[in-house]
Amino acid sequence: MGKQTWKERIPAFASILGLMVLIAAYYIVGAIRDANVAYGLKAIVNQSVVVALVATGAVFIYTLGSFDISLGAATGVSALLGAMAYNATGNLLVMFLVCVGVAVVLGFINSSLASIFNLPIFVTTVAMMSVLSAFMLILIGWNGAGDTIKVKARDVRPLDNIPFKVAILAAYIALCWFVFTLLPTGREAKFTGGNPVCARLSGINEKKLGIIASLISAVGIGLGAFVTIIYAPTLTKDTASSIGMDVIIAIVFGGMPVSGGPRSRILSAVVGAFSMGFMTQIMSMLNLGSGYGQMIKAAIFLLVVFIALGSQRGKLLTR
């Protein structure tokens, strides 16, 4: 355990360095293209906050070495039911509680099924994704107002502002950081993710951890659903459909291994989500067209992850 050289330290900060490089690139490209950089920053926050919320919660599941593919569908169902609840009551607090409550119930079902049938959470989430996607169509049909479920934009407009969204994100990150860093749950999750056999033999209850992780993640999903409604109050069967993949990319981009374990960090999700936001804005300013832009985004993604995971290659007992 000698002193680390700078070469060994770089990978640990690669994701943050990557974000800083992207911020610098954003300003440079913005200046070249005469873009409205200040407005762009607001757009980046708007575009990143939902992914950051869902991804921050999902860190708990990923830390266990597990994987939730139903995040997007769960966010969509929570948002649809939240919107329907608002339309029935006209109360934003009810909408908020329904969004979070539905997400928590879905998370509990996911993790309970995994415990009862002794299956990896990933397996139950695959099934849940299909069920929830179908349920979204059913909800839209029940609503009986075309192919959307709408909340009046003027009703949610007072909440559609950056300070409110950042406050929600900051509060949730603080909660997750507290649980992940200061409570035994976080350490146990890292241990289980790093070496499940040793963790089991040490008396850690893997199933209980799975349920706790799903519930914490569900709160993020519920908050993400709420912010989705206040940002764009017209919901369709495709609402939040891309979130599942965005969360994986954000977490990996943020420097956390998808296999979980001791190198998991709460802030990875936020760093990754905002890195994606800056990258999307840069590609948009360059007007490359989606194909070319996607290829460059993929190349940058590979480069950052390559550097971030550089220090772990060839080491034993790290996942």
Place this chain on the structure above:
Amino acid sequence: MKNLKRILCLALCLMLTLACLPAMAAGSVKIGVLVADATGAEALAFRAYYEKYIAKAYDVEFIYSEELKTADGEKDAIDNFIVNNCKAVISFSSVDRPAQIEQCETAGIYYAVATGTLTDEEYEDFKNYEHYVGAIGPSLNTEFQVGYNMAAYYIDQGMTKFGMFGGAVPYRTDMHIYRAAGMLCAMVDKGGEGAAYQGVNKPDDIIGMIYGTGTIETGKIGNLELLAYVGGYDFDDAWFGKLAQMAGTEGIEAILTVGSGVDVLGSFVAGSSVKLATVDSFTPAMGEAMNSGIIDYVAGKFATSIGPIFIATLNAVNGQPIRNEEGCALALDQGYWVATNAEQFAQYYAVDSSEENPAYSKDILDAYAPAGVSYEDFAAFVAQYSFEEITALKK
């Protein structure tokens, strides 16, 4: 290994630098384009007209969104346009048009709807917005009429047994519901005395019934018969099985589709005597389907139909918006071209896809570019959308 890493990093830097070069050589007026479909043949035809003809003919740069499926995606895309200092947005995406209009009005950039229209209620809400240019495209009445005309075409030929593909009817997509309702109404009107669909015979009742159930019921409509129906875009084995079963239904003479007819049913009707009709667009793939006899009737959007909304938008950007006497924005109906044989299709397509002299060429559009163009003159121009009328304008 170290050299390989260096080469990879260098390649990445080179890619980014090369990517910046076309961005430097941009046009002076930037217009954002919201698209719900980025890869379909129709979407590519629209894009080719704007990028290969309009962008060269006028000093404009088009910035395209990603493929949009959600309201938050639309909002993100408009934000990106605002960041890029776009002066206007032309929208092909319709998840939440009111939100798009509000967002552009707040940001002070012009907004126009291409190949679509607002509902009457929406138009009332936004017609006086300073930055709302207007909408040019098929209204829901036109969608209804397109379906009606398609069914009537075959009924008038003496056909009595039909199949129907409802596309996005289960998802309550307005234009597909109206097209399907038009087909059913034609059957009711031409099905003889007492003909009715599920006990109703008025257009509004039929439309309401489809919205309610999200499906079309098979059965007799007077002396006509709807033998089979498939809806949705499941793209799984069971769904393809239903389509194959419909194409092979005994006695079926024509299958009427609200859209995507060739893509979903082409392979099943190929080589059979079943006639396939669809609402689609004038694309090379559709031309091939016409030539090979797979498709018999196409009511199609033509790529250059988006020329008038472009010139109206450019006028607004240049400080000469076209408004009616009350100062209200454009709300103009524009229909489809209909081809019922391969020669007719080829003739239409050749004019529509020309990169040198397309249907709505600069010469034609420039007549409506100067200041002071009246709403009535512009409306009369847009109303002349048939192939023959546009060809006459070119002369």
